[in-house]
């Protein structure tokens with residue numbers, strides 16, 4: 001039984017004119033304890049609505065959401081309140097109280113739960129250490145950088161020791177370096193506390209850096225889901241490939257026109273996984289079919305610590321030999337895309 005199981009969840013909103021729009025059109029997801037589960041999709045796909053259904057801030061119209069055996073769609077308000085203690089949440093714009101300093105922001109949920117002053121003090125200091133902000137405890141949000149504000153928000157979200165952390169675009173307002181440091185912190189918390197993390201984003205590099213699983217959501221539906229490495233190396237879905245283009249950057253179409261061989265050769269984008277991420281396969285195929293394979297652009301990306309190689313090549317020669325070479329590449333479990341179109 002999965003830790004969090006979402007089954008056929010639907011949600012519509014009424015607009016002012018009284019007509020309804022279905023925002024979630026039957027979502028199925030299974031999340032295991034300890035997962036860092038990424039959900040990626042374009043703006044308006046329904047990501048925030050889904051995450052709000054998971055913590056009960058929105059009520060699903062139908063379907064079920066089971067967290068640790070209890071179906072939250074059937075809970076009353078009081079039961080929901082106690083379930084929410086298991087779920088922390090952080091946001092893109094941090095949502096800190098401006099009039100309170102770091103210490104008091106973090107103490108807020110503890111006060112709300114009526115912890116004693118001693119326990120609050122002990123826990124807040126512990127949390128400050130965890131997120132690396134001990135020296136900022138008397139600072140106000142306006143005196144902090146974006147990354148520091150998000151650290152305060154993380155500490156506050158973890159104050160009452162939830163087992164699940166929901167992150168809604170938590171790094172979208174941060175620069176790349178700060179994003180990395182926040183993602184590293186989330187990864188550390190996941191390992192040290194066995195914290196289950198659901199992370200919503202529209203950035204594939206966020207998924208690449210810390211998620212072990214990923215689901216792609218489009219227009220209220222999950223288009224595909226699986227292990228991050230499998231999705232990165234094997235996905236055939238157009239929307240997923242579009243997100244992956246930000247990772248496997250290649251030459252632009254205009255750039256490609258400047259390569260001398262482009263006119264004569266067939267352009268291929270090869271994606272290699274694991275052991276095969278090297279050039280020797282290319283050399284041996286070119287040799288055995290007497291084709292001319294020219295590497296235009298190559299890179300290697302690491303996903304879950306495993307390499308995925310990306311090569312843009314042109315291939316020239318007798319048309320039959322070209323076909324045979326492509327067939328051989330496919331047999332060697334190389335994914336092939338045709339950036340210039342299939343009849344390039």
Ligand SMILES: Nc1ncnc2c1ncn2[C@@H]1O[C@H](COP(=O)(O)OP(=O)(O)OP(=O)(O)O)[C@@H](O)[C@H]1O
Pocket residue numbers: 013014015023041042043044045046047048049050202
């Ligand atoms: N409370 C609401 N009332 C009416 N419509 C809503 C409500 N909340 C969300 N929507 C609509 O539902 C759709 C999905 O919104 P949602 O916020 O879930 O998207 P998202 O994937 O999080 O987008 P973004 O990446 O921009 O945050 C949008 O068209 C939005 O206008």
Ligand SMILES: [Mg+2]
Pocket residue numbers: 047048049168
């Ligand atoms: Mg959103």
